[in-house]
Amino acid sequence: MSEEQPHSPWQEDIFNVLKQGNIRQVAYVPDAGHAHVIRRVHAEPSMRGIVLTTEEEGVAVASGAWLGGERAALLMQSSGVGNCINMMSLLQSCRFPFLSLVTMRGEYAEFNPWQVPMSKATQGSMELMGITVLRAERADEVEDIVSAALDAAFEGGEQVAVLLSQSLIGRKKWIRN
Structure with missing residues (x-):
């Protein structure tokens, strides 16, 4: 069994908000920024982690979960938001509640220039699709912002979508072998 990688308290806060908010399905494309939450979801008997092949499948999973009487959340990286734009029309047409947590790339200390264009377009793209966008920049605000987003989605x-700043996740390094 592999040893769990260190995590920040805000990452555990996200898991706790999802659990306390009765999120039962968590769809995701694997991402280092969400790794702790993903591990915790898979270890929690009341939750189901659903690995996706592409992010737009998560919009369908979240919609289907709601139709089936459950709450779901979609975890993705900012680079995956562009994959979801067409599917997000389902959310508006059917007025499904929707919660997504998006780890940002292409901003703070980014080494990969391919991440930058979608990073610049993430918030605007989501807003154009009718999604309310909240942003967490500091660790001490993550819990409150994610909790507010969950309430807005499932109570309101x-x-x-909550954008989790790249500065929260930390610098990424390109490792050459």
Whole structure:
């Protein structure tokens, strides 16, 4: 069994908000920024982690979960938001509640220039699709912002995304062999 990688308290806060908010399905494309939450979801008997082949499948999973009487959240990286734009029309047409947590790339100390264009377009793209976008820049605000987004989605019937700043996740390094 592999040893769990160190995590920041805000990452555990996200898991706790999801659990306390009765999120039962968590769809994701594997991402280092969400790794702790993903591990915790898979270890929690009341939750189901669902690995996706592409992010737009997560919009369908979240919609289907709601139709089946459960709450779901979609975890993705900013580079995956562009994959979801067409599917997000389902959220508006059917007025499904929606919660997504998006780890940002292409901003703070980014080494990969391919991440930058979608990073610059993430918030605007989501807003154009009718999704309310909240942003967490500091560790001490993550819990409150994610909790507010969860309430807005599942109590208020909104579609909400929380952008988790790249500075929260930390610098990424390109490792050459």
